[in-house]
Amino acid sequence: MHAFDEALRLEPLDAARPGVFRGSSSPAYWNMVGPFGGTTAATALQAVLLHPALLGEPLSLTVNFAAAVAPGDFQLTARPLRTNRSTQHWFIEMTQPDAQGAQSVLMSATAVTAVRRPTWGQNDSPMPAAPLPQDCSPAAYPDKLAWTQRYEMRVARGDLPRLLDGGGKDSLSQFWLRDNPPRPLDFLALTAMADAFYPRIWLRRAKLVPAGTVSVTVYFHAGAAELARTDQGYLLGQAQAQNFQQGFFDQAVQLWSEAGELLVTSHQIVYFKE
Amino acid sequence: MHAFDEALRLEPLDAARPGVFRGSSSPAYWNMVGPFGGTTAATALQAVLLHPALLGEPLSLTVNFAAAVAPGDFQLTARPLRTNRSTQHWFIEMTQPDAQGAQSVLMSATAVTAVRRPTWGQNDSPMPAAPLPQDCSPAAYPDKLAWTQRYEMRVARGDLPRLLDGGGKDSLSQFWLRDNPPRPLDFLALTAMADAFYPRIWLRRAKLVPAGTVSVTVYFHAGAAELARTDQGYLLGQAQAQNFQQGFFDQAVQLWSEAGELLVTSHQIVYFKE
Structure with missing residues (x-):
């Protein structure tokens, strides 16, 4: 079993309460003070995908x-709030017991699943030109965090800063991304990869300040059929901030298949300290 | 009382259940088949702002x-899921009785509120060059929908298409925006304005197809003090899609103060039919 599927394994807690699961935080994807947020986000989606009442495919999370x-x-609890003819609205909550034994909320999420249908389509964000993955160097993570070992990240532009002199110029990174070892692409992997970019402030300031995602939104632009075509290929991912103010910045992400299909657009708001 | 404040008026339903409110959908902001989504989104935030346990200011919604x-x-029910030292996580739900009298979910939302603090800051998305508001024509909405009368929208670029010939070239609009009549800017007004752009597919295809927002996320980059400085001035808003596929497209929005501060970045995923 791939480490990613292992990390996302959920067991139904009670046959009478569909959507209530037990999972376990993954040492294989450990970050500094908890598991990599991308796996936590993917776990929220996993609870929706495993729910017996699921309609359609992930659209937003x-x-x-x-x-x-x-x-x-x-x-982990996933609850359908409303089911329409072709869309379904979800609320998801992750808890662990606190010191007093009460369930304490660690993560909350909403998702919309939907039935896709053929229409006119147009990708207005073509994949940026980038050298081939095999011609790009691996990302230079300063620490050997477990989760960074679970991805092959090859830098077309915007590697982690090596010279920490406060002299950053912009916040744009373009990385080729793939599970390590490779794994066929699905909505769960896309969710995690949308959160796989290091905090933009590290690049913008050339300074490794404490930072953590507060909220991330993922829009899925492709269905399961398109994802299956990508199989184990690389994705090109791009990340860039628009604004840094008063302890928070945003981070916009796009993920393209190697064939140039825009599979995901994503945004997050990130806390930083300095 | 301004029509916007009237539309967002909430009454506590029960002193024993803080965060449970009754409101009323606003004829003054009526859209085609319900109230303008921007007021519905602002109402969700209003429930958070009126909750007695509120910590900090809106960060994401x-x-x-x-x-x-x-x-x-x-x-409308707003419930704090977790309160940390400087952030607070919220779940919000709007319901109306269905034909059987049971409360049926119309809208669900999450929000994070946070205490802002002075840090290094940098706006990496400068306001685009645009003619002055008084030199821009009002947006050419084809129908006299009530909600469009509640905004002064002056078009710097990307007006509603007049020639519906399927010959659109891009999806970029830049509008000056202001409440009509003017109203001092706050988080509620920003929330509604983030959703005030017409569906990008109308411009991209030069075709007025049915379309509606499924999910919208708003990041607030400024605190109450900065918003107060903007007072009743215009905002410059920009909207653009990245991708249209299988019945859905995304719409990215930025809102700047007339002085060029980036106040909001927002994204939505929109359903369309054709």
Whole structure:
């Protein structure tokens, strides 16, 4: 079993309560003070995909990170709020017991799933020109964090800064991304990869300040059929901030298939300290 | 009282249940099959701002539109899911009774509020060059929908298409925006204005197809102090799609103060039919 599928494994807690699961935070995707947020976000979507009442495919997902997930088990609940003819609205919550034993909220999320249908289409964000993956160097993460080992990240532009002199010029990165080892692409992997870019402030300031995602939204522009075509290929991912103010900045992300299809647009708001 | 404040008026339903409110959908902001989504989104934020346990100011808001709001009363519930030292996580739900009298979900939302603090800041998305508001023509809405009368919208670029020949070239609009009549800017007004751009597909295809927002996320980059400086001035708003596929497209929005401060970045995923 791939480490990513292992990290996203959920067990139904009670046959009488569909959508209530037990999972376990993944050492294989450990970040500094908890598991990589991308796996936490993907786990929220996993709870929706495993729900017996699911309609359609993921269209949008917003995940709010309320507290670090501790090592060990967590409880995850996905609840359909409303089901229409071709869309379905979801609320998802992740909890762990606090010191007093009460379930404490670590993550909340909403999702919309939908039935896609053929229409006119147009990609107005063509994939930027980039050298081939094999001609790009691996990203230079300063620490050997577990989760960064779970991805092949090859830098076309905007590597982690090596010279930490406060002299950054912009916040634009373009990375080729792939699971390590490779794994066929699906909505879960896309969700995690949308959150795989390091905090833009590190690049913009050339300074490694504490930073963490507060909320991330992922829009899925492709259906399962298109994802299946991408199989185990690389994605080209791009990340850039628009604004840094008063302890927070945003981070806009696009993910393209190697064939140039825009699969995901994503945005997050990130806390930073300095 | 300004029509916008009237539209967002909420009454606590029960002193024993803080965060549970009754409101009423606003004829003054009526759109085609319900009130303008921007007022519905602002109403979700209003419930948070009126909650007695509120910590900090709005940082992010995601609103999912599950069904059209009918004329008359609705119930709105805002619940703090977790309160940290400087951030607070919220879930919000709007309901109306269905044919059987059961509360049916029309809108769900999450929000994060936060305490802002002075840090290094940088706006990497400068306001685009545009003619002065008084030199721009009003937007050419084809129907006299009530909600469009509640805004002064002056077109710097990307007006509603007049020639519906399917020959659109891009999806970029730049409008000066202001409440009509003017009203001092706050988080509520920003929320509604982030959703005030007409569907990008109308411009991209030069074709007025049915379209409606499914989910919108708003990031607030400024605090109450900066908003107060803007007072009743115009905002410059920009909207553009990245991708149209299989019945859905995204719409990215930025709102600047007339002085060039980036106040809001926002994104939405929109359903379309053709």
